Amino acid sequence: MAGAIEFVDGGTITTPQGFMAGATYAGLKTFAEDKLDLGILFSETPCNTAGVFTTSAIRSATVTVNRERLAQGIPLRGLIVNAGIANTCVGEQGYIDAVEMTGIAAGKTGVRPEEVLVCSTGVIGVELPMALIRDGVEQIELRGAGGSDMARAIMTTDTRPKEVAVSFEIDEHLVRLGGIAKGSGMIHPNMATMLSFLTTDAAVERGFLQRALSQVADETYNMLTVDGDSSTNDTVLVMANGAAHNHEITEGTLAAEAFVEALRQVCTHLTRELARDGEGATHLIIVEVAGAADTADARKAAKTVATSSLIKSAVYGADPNWGRLMMALGRSGAAAEEEKVDLFINGVCIMEAGKPIPFHRDAVVALMKRPEVTFRLQLNLGEGDATAWGCDLTEEYVIINSAYTT
Amino acid sequence: MAGAIEFVDGGTITTPQGFMAGATYAGLKTFAEDKLDLGILFSETPCNTAGVFTTSAIRSATVTVNRERLAQGIPLRGLIVNAGIANTCVGEQGYIDAVEMTGIAAGKTGVRPEEVLVCSTGVIGVELPMALIRDGVEQIELRGAGGSDMARAIMTTDTRPKEVAVSFEIDEHLVRLGGIAKGSGMIHPNMATMLSFLTTDAAVERGFLQRALSQVADETYNMLTVDGDSSTNDTVLVMANGAAHNHEITEGTLAAEAFVEALRQVCTHLTRELARDGEGATHLIIVEVAGAADTADARKAAKTVATSSLIKSAVYGADPNWGRLMMALGRSGAAAEEEKVDLFINGVCIMEAGKPIPFHRDAVVALMKRPEVTFRLQLNLGEGDATAWGCDLTEEYVIINSAYTT
Numbered sequence: 019m020a021g022a023i024e025f026v027d028g029g030t031i032t033t034p035q036g037f038m039a040g041a042t043y044a045g046l047k048t049f050a051e052d053k054l055d056l057g058i059l060f061s062e063t064p065c066n067t068a069g070v071f072t073t074s075a076i077r078s079a080t081v082t083v084n085r086e087r088l089a090q091g092i093p094l095r096g097l098i099v100n101a102g103i104a105n106t107c108v109g110e111q112g113y114i115d116a117v118e119m120t121g122i123a124a125g126k127t128g129v130r131p132e133e134v135l136v137c138s139t140g141v142i143g144v145e146l147p148m149a150l151i152r153d154g155v156e157q158i159e160l161r162g163a164g165g166s167d168m169a170r171a172i173m174t175t176d177t178r179p180k181e182v183a184v185s186f187e188i189d190e191h192l193v194r195l196g197g198i199a200k201g202s203g204m205i206h207p208n209m210a211t212m213l214s215f216l217t218t219d220a221a222v223e224r225g226f227l228q229r230a231l232s233q234v235a236d237e238t239y240n241m242l243t244v245d246g247d248s249s250t251n252d253t254v255l256v257m258a259n260g261a262a263h264n265h266e267i268t269e270g271t272l273a274a275e276a277f278v279e280a281l282r283q284v285c286t287h288l289t290r291e292l293a294r295d296g297e298g299a300t301h302l303i304i305v306e307v308a309g310a311a312d313t314a315d316a317r318k319a320a321k322t323v324a325t326s327s328l329i330k331s332a333v334y335g336a337d338p339n340w341g342r343l344m345m346a347l348g349r350s351g352a353a354a355e356e357e358k359v360d361l362f363i364n365g366v367c368i369m370e371a372g373k374p375i376p377f378h379r380d381a382v383v384a385l386m387k388r389p390e391v392t393f394r395l396q397l398n399l400g401e402g403d404a405t406a407w408g409c410d411l412t413e414e415y416v417i418i419n420s421a422y423t424t
Numbered sequence: 425m426a427g428a429i430e431f432v433d434g435g436t437i438t439t440p441q442g443f444m445a446g447a448t449y450a451g452l453k454t455f456a457e458d459k460l461d462l463g464i465l466f467s468e469t470p471c472n473t474a475g476v477f478t479t480s481a482i483r484s485a486t487v488t489v490n491r492e493r494l495a496q497g498i499p500l501r502g503l504i505v506n507a508g509i510a511n512t513c514v515g516e517q518g519y520i521d522a523v524e525m526t527g528i529a530a531g532k533t534g535v536r537p538e539e540v541l542v543c544s545t546g547v548i549g550v551e552l553p554m555a556l557i558r559d560g561v562e563q564i565e566l567r568g569a570g571g572s573d574m575a576r577a578i579m580t581t582d583t584r585p586k587e588v589a590v591s592f593e594i595d596e597h598l599v600r601l602g603g604i605a606k607g608s609g610m611i612h613p614n615m616a617t618m619l620s621f622l623t624t625d626a627a628v629e630r631g632f633l634q635r636a637l638s639q640v641a642d643e644t645y646n647m648l649t650v651d652g653d654s655s656t657n658d659t660v661l662v663m664a665n666g667a668a669h670n671h672e673i674t675e676g677t678l679a680a681e682a683f684v685e686a687l688r689q690v691c692t693h694l695t696r697e698l699a700r701d702g703e704g705a706t707h708l709i710i711v712e713v714a715g716a717a718d719t720a721d722a723r724k725a726a727k728t729v730a731t732s733s734l735i736k737s738a739v740y741g742a743d744p745n746w747g748r749l750m751m752a753l754g755r756s757g758a759a760a761e762e763e764k765v766d767l768f769i770n771g772v773c774i775m776e777a778g779k780p781i782p783f784h785r786d787a788v789v790a791l792m793k794r795p796e797v798t799f800r801l802q803l804n805l806g807e808g809d810a811t812a813w814g815c816d817l818t819e820e821y822v823i824i825n826s827a828y829t830t
Contacts, residue, residue: 076754076762102561106657107750107762109779142747143780251750327733341548344513345656348482356482356513358798373515415799419734420741 029183030165036261041171044154046102055377057171064093072252075355079112221260298414315352321351324408435589438571445570447577450560452508470499478658485518506530536783597800627666704820716808721758728756730814
C-alpha cells in the first residue's frame, strides 16, 4: 500500500500541494547577511495541525498563543514568523503583539486570526516593532514556490537554509511531506528545535498527527544538541491539508507506518542539517549508543556524549581522545560496566570489552578530519539503542556568542 | 567557645600540626610546565579521615581503593598522588597499580599499606609506568613545609596551585585547617571536584567528619562548573590527626559549628580558585539564586546558569545579554514565573518583576570587564538560596582541549 520514500530535488515546505509561502525584509534582522526576516506560510485549504514546544519555564508569548490555538482543535490555515526578535520576556506586550501578528496575517490571507499560528526567533527582551511588521506583511507575495524564501526568513546565525521534501505513495495517491528548520545556537531542544515547520498534502487524522510528531521529534530534534542550551521559543509544527485526496491516515494502518517513516526521514534530515550548521561548527558528530539497558539509558548516554564540551573540542582537533567518551558515558546516568564497553570511532574499534586496543593513531586522526565523525558505544547490557547528533566546539562558537547583542 | 576564623598567610596542606608532604618529578607529566608530578602527604599520627568521590559509573581504580580503605573505618596515615595519568580504563591493572602505589608510600613512611590512600589525575586509558613511580618515591623528601610542593604536583592544566589554610580556636586550643585542590577542565563535580585534599590538626569524630565534608562539598565543590564534564577520578579527602589536642569535636556542639564554618570557608576559597583557573578562563562567574521555591530549585537554577555555554561566552565578551539568563533559568527545571523575576549584573538591576529596565549599557559592559562577574537571580517564590561558581568560555578553552593528547 505504501510506496518507497523519495527525496524531492529542491524540495521545501511548499513542495506539498496547496501550500504557498512568501517572505520579505521588514527590518528586524540587523545582524545577518540574509535580510529576509518575515515570512508567511499559507494553505489553500484547512489543515489538521500538530505541534511540540519548548518545555522551558520561561516561554515566548508566541508559544502560549500557539498552544491555545492548537488546543481549540479547529483546522488551521497558516503561520506568520519573524526572525531577529524573539518576543520573549517583554511582559504583557508579548502576548498582545503575538496575537496581533496572527491578525495581520489573517487579514492578508482572508482567514480568521484564530486559524493562524505565530513564531518568533532572535534576541530576548526586546519588543517587536509592530509598525515594521504591519508594513512588511503588505510586501509579502505568497507563491507556490515561496518555501525557500520562508526557509531563509527564519534564519538567525544559521549560515544556510535547511529545507527538504519527500514524496511517497499512500493508497495509490502520491503524497508529499516538506519541511524547513532554523537554529544554530541555543540548541538543545527539550521538546523541539528552535523552529521547524513541516507541511504535507496527505490527509492525516489530527490525533494521530500529534502522536506521530511527538514520537518522531523525540527521536530526532530532541536528540540534537549544539551547545546544551534550550530556547524559550522551540517549536515544531506540522500542517496536513489533505490536498493529495488520500483516505485520511489513521493510527495502526500501513499508511500510518509509511507516514511516520517519511516524517522520520524528513526530521532526521533537518536534524542533521541543524547539527552540521551549529554555530562555528566544522564537523557533524553522530553518537550511536547500542546495547544500553533500555532506550532511556541509550538516549541519556548518546546525548551526554554529544553535549560534552571536551569531546566536541577533541573532534575539532581530530584528537582520538577516547577517554573522554568513557568519562561522558560514566557521568551520563546510564548504567555502564567498564569491562563490557566497546568503542568505535568512524568504524575503527578503539576499545573492546573495556580494554584499549592499540590503534594506528595517524589513521584515526585522518578519519576524524572527515566532515562527519561517528562515535559508537556498545554497552552490551541490553536492547536500548539511540542516536544523537551534535557538532564540534570551535573558537568560532566563542567568537559568535561573546558579542551577539553588542 | 569558638573563636574567629583567620586565614593563614601562605597557608597550605601542611600548615596544620603534624602533617608533612613532599613531591618530585617522576616523569609522568609531559604536558605541563611545572614538572612535579608525584607527591606524598603524611601525618605523624593516625587520622580520622572522610572522603567524597565521583558518582560516575566509570571510575578510576584509585576511587575503588580509597572507598575500600575508608570503609575499613581505621585511622589513616597518608596519601600518595600522581598527575599525568589517571589510572582509569586500563582493566584489572589499574587496581593492581593503585594498591601497589599505597604499598610503595607505606614502605617509605613506615606504615601499613592499608593506612594509605591513593589518587591519580591525567590522561585516561594509559597504564601507570610503575617503575618511574617506584624510583620517584625514593626521591621524595617529606617536610613540614612540603604542602606547596604537593599542591604543584597535582596540577595538570592548572596554571597555578590552589592552597589555603585557616586557624580558629576550639576550647582554647588553636586548631588549623588547610587544603589544596587541582582541576581546571573536566570540572562539573557530582560528588567532588577532581582532587582536593584537606588536613586539620583538630581532633574530629569520624562520623561527624564525614557528614561535615559531605554537606560542605555539596555547597562548594558540587556547585562548581568549568565545562559541564565530570571526571572519573573526582575526590575530596579530609584527614584529621588531633595534634591540636582539643576535645574531639562531635556533632551538635558549638565546636562542630565552628569546624563546619571553617571547612566551608576553606572549601569555598578553593572552589573559587578552581573556577577562576578554569581552562582558558578570563573571568570568575558567581551565580546567586535567591527566593527559589526550595534549595534544590535554587541549586538547579544557579548551576544551569553557570554551565550555559552561551552565558559563559557572553561574559567573555562582557556582553550584558541578560536574555540568556532567563533562557537558562527557564530550562533549569526550577520553578520560575517570568513576572516575578529580578535580575542583577554585578549589583545593577537589569530586570525587575519580569520587565527589562533600561540600563546604561556602557556602564554595565565596564562592570562585566572586571575579573569577577556576579549574576543574581531573585525568583521571589520561596526561601531557596544557592550560589554556583564558574568561569567564562574562551577561544583558549577550545585550543587547550582540541589537542590535549596530541
